[in-house]
Amino acid sequence: MIKCGTINRVEVADFDCKTATDSDLSVLKSLVYENKIAVLKNQHLTPGEYVEFSKRLGTPEAYYQPMYHHPEEKNIFVSSNVSKDGKRMGVPHTGKFWHADYAFMKKPFAFTLIYPQVIPAQSRGTYFIDMGEVYESLPEDIKTKLEGTTCKHSVRKYFKIRPTDVYRPISEILREIERETPEVTHASVFTHPVTDEKILYISEGFSQQMFDRDGNPMADEFLEHLLILSGQKDNAFSSPFVRMHQFEKGDLLFWDNRSLVHCALHATVAEPTESFRITLHDQYDFCQGVDELNQSVADPVLRNVGT
Ligand SMILES: [Fe+2]
Numbered sequence: 001m002i003k004c005g006t007i008n009r010v011e012v013a014d015f016d017c018k019t020a021t022d023s024d025l026s027v028l029k030s031l032v033y034e035n036k037i038a039v040l041k042n043q044h045l046t047p048g049e050y051v052e053f054s055k056r057l058g059t060p061e062a063y064y065q066p067m068y069h070h071p072e073e074k075n076i077f078v079s080s081n082v083s084k085d086g087k088r089m090g091v092p093h094t095g096k097f098w099h100a101d102y103a104f105m106k107k108p109f110a111f112t113l114i115y116p117q118v119i120p121a122q123s124r125g126t127y128f129i130d131m132g133e134v135y136e137s138l139p140e141d142i143k144t145k146l147e148g149t150t151c152k153h154s155v156r157k158y159f160k161i162r163p164t165d166v167y168r169p170i171s172e173i174l175r176e177i178e179r180e181t182p183e184v185t186h187a188s189v190f191t192h193p194v195t196d197e198k199i200l201y202i203s204e205g206f207s208q209q210m211f212d213r214d215g216n217p218m219a220d221e222f223l224e225h226l227l228i229l230s231g232q233k234d235n236a237f238s239s240p241f242v243r244m245h246q247f248e249k250g251d252l253l254f255w256d257n258r259s260l261v262h263c264a265l266h267a268t269v270a271e272p273t274e275s276f277r278i279t280l281h282d283q284y285d286f287c288q289g290v291d292e293l294n295q296s297v298a299d300p301v302l303r304n305v306g307t
Pocket of ligand 1: 095099100101262
C-alpha cells in the first residue's frame with residue numbers, strides 16, 4: 001500500500017481482471033471502501049472487456065448525454081481531445097472542477113473507474129479530497145450546525161454546450177437542462193453505508209444552496225465556508241486535504257465516489273489525452289433517505305437532444 005497523505009492508495013500489481021474470482025473482486029471492493037482508491041497496474045483490456053469487468057463490480061449506468069458515449073460501449077464515458085482517422089470520440093476537457101460523479105442526479109454512483117488510454121506527457125493525474133476526513137476535521141459547532149441540513153445540487157454551473165446546441169436559443173437550452181436535470185437534494189452529511197463514516201457531501205462544481213433542518217435556506221456564506229475548509233476553493237491545490245494521484249499507461253483507477261470529490265488535472269498547453277470512465281452502483285442505497293428527498297424529481301430523459 002502507498003500512503004498518499006491521508007488518502008491511502010492501494011496499488012495492486014498482479015490483478016488479472018479477466019480471470020479474477022468472485023472472492024478476488026470482493027476483496028478488491030473492500031479495499032476501495034476502506035482506502036478510497038485502488039490502482040490496478042498493467043491492465044490490457046478492450047472496451048468490451050473493461051465493461052464486462054465493471055459489471056462484476058457493480059451495476060454500470062451510462063451517462064445521460066450520448067455525446068460522451070464510446071461508439072461501441074455506451075457504458076464507457078469518453079474524455080478525449082484525440083482524433084482518430086479524422087473522427088473525435090467523447091468530449092474534451094471534462095471534470096476540471098471539484099465534484100463527485102452524478103451528485104446532480106437522484107442516485108449518484110458508488111464507484112468510479114478510470115482507465116486512461118492516452119497519457120499526457122506532463123499533466124497525468126487527478127486531484128482528490130476525502131470528504132470523510134474533511135467532516136471529521138470540522139469544529140464541533142459546525143458539525144452541530146450541519147445536523148439535519150440538506151443541499152441542492154445542479155449541473156448548471158459546468159454544463160457543456162453540445163455541438164447540436166449551436167444556433168439554438170439559450171432560453172430553449174436552459175429549459176431543456178431544467179427538464180432533463182432538475183435540481184436534486186441530498187443530505188449535507190450522510191453516513192457511508194459500508195464504512196459508517198460520516199461524509200460531508202458538498203462540491204464546488206454542483207452544490208448550489210443549503211437548507212437548515214426546517215427547510216429554510218441557509219446563508220450562502222456557510223456553504224462557501226465549508227468549501228473553503230475542505231480545500232475546494234484553493235486554486236493552488238495546496239490544501240492539506242488535496243492529494244494528487246498520478247497515473248501511468250496500464251493503470252485502472254477504482255475509487256469510492258461517496259467519499260471522494262475529484263478534479264481533473266488538465267495541462268495549460270494542449271496535450272493529447274484520452275480516458276475511459278465507467279460509473280457503477282453497488283448493492284446499497286447511495287445513502288439513507290436518498291429516495292425520500294427526491295420523490296418529486298423526474299428521472300432524466302434519455303434521448304439525443306437537439307436532433
Ligand atoms: Fe468526474
